[in-house]
Amino acid sequence: MTRRGLGAFVGLRGVLVRDAPLARYTSWRAGGPADLLFRPADRNDLAAFVRQLPADVALHVLGLGSNTLVRDGGVRGAVVVMHDPGAALAVADGLIYAEAGAASPKVARLAARLGCEGAAFLAGVPGTVGGALAMNAGCYGGETWNHVARVEVLGRDGRFAVRTPADYAIGYRSVRRADGSPSDGIFTAAWFAFAAGDATKARARIKELLAKRIASQPLSLPNAGSVFRNPEGDHAARLIEAAGLKGHAIGGARVSEMHANFIVNPGGRARASDIEALIGHVRLTVKARFGIDLEPEVRIVGDAARPVEAGR
Numbered sequence: 001m002t003r004r005g006l007g008a009f010v011g012l013r014g015v016l017v018r019d020a021p022l023a024r025y026t027s028w029r030a031g032g033p034a035d036l037l038f039r040p041a042d043r044n045d046l047a048a049f050v051r052q053l054p055a056d057v058a059l060h061v062l063g064l065g066s067n068t069l070v071r072d073g074g075v076r077g078a079v080v081v082m083h084d085p086g087a088a089l090a091v092a093d094g095l096i097y098a099e100a101g102a103a104s105p106k107v108a109r110l111a112a113r114l115g116c117e118g119a120a121f122l123a124g125v126p127g128t129v130g131g132a133l134a135m136n137a138g139c140y141g142g143e144t145w146n147h148v149a150r151v152e153v154l155g156r157d158g159r160f161a162v163r164t165p166a167d168y169a170i171g172y173r174s175v176r177r178a179d180g181s182p183s184d185g186i187f188t189a190a191w192f193a194f195a196a197g198d199a200t201k202a203r204a205r206i207k208e209l210l211a212k213r214i215a216s217q218p219l220s221l222p223n224a225g226s227v228f229r230n231p232e233g234d235h236a237a238r239l240i241e242a243a244g245l246k247g248h249a250i251g252g253a254r255v256s257e258m259h260a261n262f263i264v265n266p267g268g269r270a271r272a273s274d275i276e277a278l279i280g281h282v283r284l285t286v287k288a289r290f291g292i293d294l295e296p297e298v299r300i301v302g303d304a305a306r307p308v309e310a311g312r
């Protein structure tokens with residue numbers, strides 16, 4: 001894809017960067033550049049960008065990159081970074097309205113302030129609302145889509161649509177269109193419904209869950225949370241630990257000693273290829289030992305090596 005092929009854009013208010021390093025946009029702090037990166041000023045700016053992006057240019061979405069491994073060769077096409085510290089969060093008709101670029105913990109804190117219970121699980125999920133919708137993020141008995149009343153999505157045609165949970169087949173860390181059509185858009189906002197409760201209890205629950213995380217997860221080192229989905233009836237962390245893999249390292253990437261389902265990148269020295277090789281090694285070792293094929297929960301995107309192209 002030539003620079004010209006990525007499109008010429010007019011009237012955008014957000015930040016548009018070519019050959020933009022992505023490591024800083026992922027919690028693993030690894031990976032190569034995007035051909036084109038766009039940080040929209042707001043949802044209308046995003047729509048303007050999508051409408052102008054040539055139809056044959058791939059479009060990828062990143063929230064806070066806390067569940068994503070970008071390969072070292074980077075991402076061909078355009079990457080939209082949705083995280084926006086100024087994203088709207090409001091109360092509308094008894095629901096919490098959150099733009100997709102808002103950080104999920106903010107939803108938990110607003111819900112607690114409003115005296116709603118059931119949102120505390122989001123307090124420790126370090127991604128965006130859009131990422132939580134795309135992944136059906138969950139923990140400690142809570143799941144994102146259990147609380148979604150409706151969502152707004154932006155299609156590749158640059159048009160917004162409002163959908164309800166009935167439009168999706170929702171499962172464990174999985175969200176697909178119910179009619180089997182391919183996922184067709186960017187989540188731009190959600191309306192959440194949480195049960196009325198007690199603000200003091202809700203705040204206490206947030207504190208309790210954050211304390212549990214601090215005690216059990218390597219939060220001071222770059223990581224992407226749980227690398228593998230839990231297999232039916234078991235825990236990936238238990239299997240990885242039982243396979244003797246805690247502390248196992250490839251290049252700069254290491255299986256956390258604190259939580260075996262986390263791969264950490266101390267000092268940000270790992271290449272994405274180290275992390276991916278370690279994911280592969282863990283998978284093969286657990287399969288050989290227990291006959292269980294662990295499925296990655298993290299999304300792996302991009303090219304292994306940056307191709308050298310004429311004309312760049």
Ligand SMILES: Cc1cc2nc3c(=O)[nH]c(=O)nc-3n(C[C@H](O)[C@H](O)[C@H](O)COP(=O)(O)OP(=O)(O)OC[C@H]3O[C@@H](n4cnc5c(N)ncnc54)[C@H](O)[C@@H]3O)c2cc1C
Pocket residue numbers: 027060061062063064065066067068082100124125126127128129130131132133134135136137138139185186187188217219223224225226299
């Ligand atoms: C320390 C730590 C703890 C974690 N704990 C948990 C946990 O308890 N439970 C849990 O479920 N996850 C957990 N995670 C993983 C991660 O935080 C969640 O999956 C989170 O919801 C991802 O949000 P994000 O914005 O970072 O997504 P990204 O990593 O940026 O993207 C993830 C996927 O969602 C897609 N996506 C992102 N935004 C949008 C959008 N607006 N529209 C359409 N698609 C979009 C991306 O294309 C990608 O496929 C943890 C991660 C870390 C680092």
